[in-house]
Amino acid sequence: MNEPQTKTCSTCRESKPVESFYLRRNRQGGRARQGNCKACSKAKHKRWRDENKKHLSNYSSQWYKDNQDARLVRGSRRRGMVSRAKGKFTKQQWQARLEYHGHQCRYCRRTGPMQIEHMIPLSRGGANFPSNLVPACKGCNTKKGTRTYFEFMELINES
Numbered sequence: 001m002n003e004p005q006t007k008t009c010s011t012c013r014e015s016k017p018v019e020s021f022y023l024r025r026n027r028q029g030g031r032a033r034q035g036n037c038k039a040c041s042k043a044k045h046k047r048w049r050d051e052n053k054k055h056l057s058n059y060s061s062q063w064y065k066d067n068q069d070a071r072l073v074r075g076s077r078r079r080g081m082v083s084r085a086k087g088k089f090t091k092q093q094w095q096a097r098l099e100y101h102g103h104q105c106r107y108c109r110r111t112g113p114m115q116i117e118h119m120i121p122l123s124r125g126g127a128n129f130p131s132n133l134v135p136a137c138k139g140c141n142t143k144k145g146t147r148t149y150f151e152f153m154e155l156i157n158e159s
């Protein structure tokens with residue numbers, strides 16, 4: 001039995017030579033032409049790939065954005081739990097504190113990446129309430145250590 005010379009694509013509805021259709025093994029062990037022409041198969045596959053790529057990259061960049069802030073907040077909450085500190089704060093509240101201080105370090109007024117600083121350290125009985133939080137640069141945060149806000153201000157004023 002001879003294969004017909006042309007076939008109508010089920011997607012673009014064009015009548016094309018059979019060579020324009022991929023041969024696929026069918027269940028009976030024979031070979032049959034696909035319903036879509038090669039061009040339509042490729043286009044369909046490409047569309048599928050593009051959609052997936054878009055979806056994947058959207059997903060991962062959004063995940064990264066969400067988790068950058070969430071990680072910061074979660075990390076402090078965890079530290080707070082260790083010393084059984086009272087209070088808690090949300091990402092939004094921390095954001096408000098940052099804005100209040102103009103995204104500057106509370107101690108040296110430098111700008112840049114800010115850390116969550118507890119004016120009264122958790123280890124000294126401070127709480128995780130937003131009012132106890134100020135932004136601090138890494139340098140000041142490290143220097144301050146377990147000093148309270150007032151102790152540290154004295155130290156800064158002396159030097």
Ligand SMILES: [Zn+2]
Nearest residue numbers: 009012037040
């Ligand atoms: Zn087609």
Ligand SMILES: [Zn+2]
Nearest residue numbers: 105108137140
């Ligand atoms: Zn600083």
